[in-house]
Amino acid sequence: MRANNIEMQVRDLSRTLQTKYYQEIYKKTNIRFFEKERKRYLFYLIFAVPLTSIIFLGLVLLSQNLYEALVVLIVGLSLVILVYNNISKSFAAKFKNTYYDCIAETVGLKWLQGDFEYTYSSSIQKSKLFSAKVCMREDDIFYGNYNGVKLKIAEADIADRAFCTGDKKTETLVPKQFHGVFGFFEANKKIESTTIVKPKVDFELSYSKLVVMMFILLVAAAAAAVLGFGIKSMISGGFSLPVSLWILGGLGIFAFACWQFMDILVLKELRFRRNFQRVNLEDTEFNKLYQAYSYDQVEGRYLLTTAFIDRFLHVGKVFKTNRLRCSFAQNKLILAIPANRNMFELGSLFSTVTNSKKISRFYDEIASLLILIDYFKLDNKTNL
Structure with a gap:
């Protein structure tokens, strides 16, 4: 029942905004x-891509050997x-520069x-949405x-x-840790502490972490080889000081590498949440998908009301994801919505x-975010 009411509210707001779009932009x-x-750009694309393909296909057929053909x-x-x-x-840039100011005005x-x-x-x-810098x-x-x-x-x-x-x-080649939509809302309520909501299964594995972990695994493999060599030497030649040093050195390096691997994989996240209270x-629906943490249990419960949770879950339904993140910190509500596509792209060839x-x-997506303001009553200037 609650979800149906929210869906109706979002749909009504979305229809109102769409009506403004057709009245103020379309007409x-x-x-x-x-x-x-658009058709002119599409013609360029239809003409340019096949022409380029035909030219290079011809060059491939004329190539003298397989190496030349592959290069071409x-x-x-x-x-x-x-x-x-x-x-x-x-085309997308031209469309945005021409119309996006007007489209934004339909939402105010x-x-x-x-x-x-x-x-x-x-x-x-400071939102603590991501454990890494x-x-x-x-x-x-x-x-x-x-x-x-x-x-x-x-x-x-x-x-x-x-x-x-x-x-x-150079930053065009930077590996992304997260792509999506962020909503920043200035809360007129005074938020003293930090409260976060994260997906229940939330494993952040950035590119830099992956590189370090691969290096540590190589070190661990090398240490295991040294340890194995030492044990083999001891079995075949008996106990000696050099052999024992080989074994102790390999064992120590292997243990250190395993500890560092676990530190990156698990322990840093645990330390990150150490000061948070669950x-x-x-x-029930929220608990299946998400976990909430706060520096202050009382404030956390005050912020994460049933009304807010319903709107939060509905945002996930509209954006088709169950991996939302949100944070209440420094008098702000920050919402992070992951996406695997370009968002807000109205102009397409x-x-x-x-x-x-x-x-x-x-x-629909914009309305689901704006409805958070209406129902969470962020516009009420009150303290806790």
Whole structure:
């Protein structure tokens, strides 16, 4: 019953926003005529990709040996992908720069194109959503004021801070630890402590951790080989001081490597949660998927009300994920929603610019986030 009420509220808000879209953008702007622009870009793509493929396929057939053919094939495929990406990105950028300001206004917000550069975010670090030190890169940013609450909704990438060089060219190759949507809401309530919600199975394995773990495993393997050599020598030649040193050295290095492996895999996460208290909630559906922690049990229970949990779970249903994260810290609510696609992309070469399904999904997702403000009553200026 509660879930149905929330679904109705989100649907009603989404429909209201979609109505504003059709009244203020579809009817009053030239977005319908942008369809010609889409077809023009699509023609370039349809013409350029096959032409490039045919040219390089011909070069492959004319190659004198297999090595030359493979080189030409790899270069050709790379060029085809490059042409496709450039045309697609060019169209998407033109569509955003032309219409996204107007689209943001239908929600009462403003739109800003991110600078595609990883930067340190104190809000993310203090939120405790990630146990490692991370940096953040934002793409589409919707920001402003909704029902008296300052907010920012952004598509963003999270990466291990060790890889954040400040150079946009090299950072295009930075492995992502997290990709999705972040919602930042300024709570008018005073939040003294930190309360977090994470997926029940939450194993963060960043690229840097993976590299270190592989190195440790190699050290452990080498130590095991040394240990084995020492034991074999002792069995065949009897006990001696050099052999015992081989055995002790190999055993010590192997034990140290195993300890470091466990430290990265498990112990750091346990230390990260050491000062947190587990907040046990009575919602069965929530407990199947998530765990809540807080520095303060009383404040944690005050924040994680039944009303909020219902809205939180519904956000997961709208975005089709059960791996949400959220944090209450420093008078902010921060929500992290993982995604495996480009978010908020209304302009695509392969669908009309007025595609109703895309528009509906866009406003459904935005509405599910805005409804958190209405029902959590973040706009009420009260203390605990």
